[in-house]
Amino acid sequence: MMNEEYVTLALPKGRLLAPSLCVLRSLGIPSDALDEIDRRLCVFDRDSGFRYLLVRPSDVVTYVSEGAADLGIVGKDTLLEKPGSVYELYDLGFGRCHLAVAAEKEMAKQHCDNPGNLYRSRGLPLRIATKYPRTTEKHFRTYGLDTHIIALRGSIELAPLVGLADVIVDLVSSGRTLKANQLAEVEFLADVTARLIANPVSLKVHRRMGTLLEPLRRTAEAGKDEPGC
Amino acid sequence: MLLTAAKDFSQLTKRRRGDMYSNLGRMIERTRIMREHVSILRETFDAWAYDEVIVPVLTDHELFRRQNPLPSSALYKMIDGEGEVLVLRPDMTAPLAHMAAGQWRDVPRPIRLCYFGEVYRRRLNGRGTHTLTQAGVELLGAEEPEADAELIALAAEALCALGVRQFQINLGHNGLLAELSDVLDLSPGEDDELRSALADRDLVGARDVLERRRHCGLVEPLLRIFAPGATADHLALLAELGESLRGLHRLRHIFEAAMDLGVHERVQIDVSLAGDFSYYTGAIFEMYCPQSGARLGVGGRYDGLLGSFGSPGAATGFALDLDMIQEAAACHEKAGRQKTCLVVADGHRRRTAYQRAAQLRDEGHRVAVKMIGDGPVGREIESWARARDYDSVIVIDACGCEHTRSASTRTGGGYDE
Structure with a gap:
């Protein structure tokens, strides 16, 4: 239930958590309560009136859209899968990586200048393994190809190696994982950074929301998208 | 065609029995509440001097061909003895606008009308049919912003009278985004980008598009009205900056009139609102329940529709979806009812x-x-x-x-x- 007094923040567990806490601090939100993280998933900070929920990154949007949290921090990749259910307020600038199509190294080299040819050379339907079925479907629609999207939860890089898929769509940051699995990037899809999202109703009715977001608004206005630590 | 309609019609009755009236008690209860709601609304509309009319169930297909509010495939069509194509009314507004432009051409304006009844549409994406029980009003021949505000206030009063405690009215303008993209000199690609960002509530994407255009002074005020919670002050600030934004000035005037009517607390500016029906030409508003997201009704200005029937004139109206309202209304408690x-x-x-x-x-x-x-x-x-x-x-x-x-x-x- 949405709480009038408390502001509830849904934070992603994993690699985005540390920089998220950093941003919270820069907003003047004390996240000390979260520093000694044990196994608790819900942390109250009674002094400041904040409540933190630690959830799976892919569930942050759901917590916020359903009103269980007022605000959330989540990667743009997850938002692309669920457009329109929450307000995407600010680009927080950290967690930078990108979504890309990748294929076997040799194949990628052969068709490095024209990904369309690579997709067509594989015979139809083109099998694509990904964690992001919606984004993938939308992207490949522009090619007008017959595609078969294989939705996986993790270890996407494995799919082309064992013949489960022809290509994959996944997040790439350093490219090391691709390299280690004899894969190479074929096509760029979208830039991904962490975003601050808000529940539409909270944004309108929660009394603390305006003052809370003011520092971010000023940072954005000044043209800096990355509030420092 | 006749056969398809008949088949769909039998499906329609089956679906209604199956979905809504799965047991007798529920059917009786729903009917009772529906009748109660109609009588409450009749009183409310009457108090604002709206006269009730009955819209014919079967109407001329031509009405829906000239300015087509719905794709032809959404209509139930049938052929009468003389070979004329008739449709089951998919909407009450077009038949009323047709009469206003024809038979009632010389009746002094403004005309205030209300109606109650079912409209019939085929579901386009899924199978099966769609019967909506509507209650609505039309205000014909009034072009001032006060007319739009009157309808917003009337809709709010109607929902309150029906016992819907939590609702919100989103107010937008059909021409606003087009004007914005003119003022900001957006390319067609950027225009699409802005529209889809707003539809996805992606303010980061919207900011991207606006900043590319270097209208620095406009970016923040615009983003402020793109986000929920925008007030008349935000609208006023923006209206000063963008003098050529006629839609925005109009919205501001409507919002100010709504303040005088005391309903502005319920109203929320939503610039991405475009309306389902192509005949909307100005302010559009949608009523919905913020918790469930259910849309309780929709209204707006359709100044072009009467003209398309041969007699130009201003018009605005709204229709409430009584089935949705019944679900949202908190009047299910039976405490006070007769035994x-x-x-x-x-x-x-x-x-x-x-x-x-x-x-x-x-x-x-x-x-x-x-x-x-x-x-x-x-x-x-x-x-x-x-x-x-x-x-x-x-x-x-x-x-x-x-x-x-x-x-x-x-x-x-x-x-x-």
Whole structure:
């Protein structure tokens, strides 16, 4: 239930958590309560009136859209899968990586200048393994190809190696994982950074929301998208 | 075509029975609430000087071909004896606009009308049909922003009267985004980008597009009205900056009138609102329940529609979706409603039973009578009555004496003598 007094923040567990806490601090939100993280998933900070929920990154949007949290921090990749259910307020600038199509190294080299040819050379339907079925479907629609999207939860890089898929769509940051699995990037899809999202109703009715977001608004206005630590 | 319509129609009745009226008690309850809602709305609309009209169920197909609010495949079409194509009304606005532009051409404006009834549309993406029970109003021949504000206030009053406590009215303007993209000099690609960002509530994407255009002064005020919670001050600030934004000025005037009407607390500016129907030409508004996201109704200005029927004129209106409202309305509690009683008697006391029933009806109760054979009335009559949703049972015994038994499992208990 949405709480009038408390502001509830849904934070992603994993690699985005540390920089998220950093941003919270820069907003003047004390996240000390979260520093000694044990196994608790819900942390109250009674002094400041904040409540933190630690959830799976892919569930942050759901917590916020359903009103269980007022605000959330989540990667743009997850938002692309669920457009329109929450307000995407600010680009927080950290967690930078990108979504890309990748294929076997040799194949990628052969068709490095024209990904369309690579997709067509594989015979139809083109099998694509990904964690992001919606984004993938939308992207490949522009090619007008017959595609078969294989939705996986993790270890996407494995799919082309064992013949489960022809290509994959996944997040790439350093490219090391691709390299280690004899894969190479074929096509760029979208830039991904962490975003601050808000529940539409909270944004309108929660009394603390305006003052809370003011520092971010000023940072954005000044043209800096990355509030420092 | 006729066959398809007939087949869909039988599906429609089946679906309604299946989906909404899966049991008799629910069907009766829904009907009762629907009738109650219509009578409340009739009073509300009447108090604002709107006169009720009945819109013909079968209308000329031509009406929906000229300025097509819905794709042709969404219409139920049939052919009459003379080979004319008729449609089951998919919407009440177009037939009324047609009459306003034709038969009522010389009636002094403004005309205030209201209507109640069902509209029929085929579901386009899925299978099956779509019957909406609507209650709506049309205000014909009034072009001032106060007319739009009047409808917003009337819609708010109607929803309150129906017991919908939590609702929100989103107000937008059909031409606003086009004007914005003119003022900001957006390319068609950027225009698409901005529209889809707003539809996805992606303010980061919207900011990207705006910043590319280097209208620095406009970016923040624009983003402020793109986000929820925008107020008249935000609109005023933006209106000063963008003098050529006519839609925005209009919205501001409507919002100010809504403030005078005391409904602005319910109103939220939503620039991405575009309306389902292509005939909207100005302000558009949608009423919805913020918790469930259910859309309770939609309205807007359609100044072009009368013109397309040969007599140009301003017009605005709204329609409420009574099925959705019934789900949202918090008037399901039965505490205050009249009691339903069962009068039970054996054959010898039939006259007494009928007299008692008539007396109870006079007192405002709902009464059914059941005759049973000779012999005493047992306990089982209570469970019999409970299964049929009676609140109380009045047993008239062989001596003509009356015993009241509560049958109700509902709150409020049995019938008090």
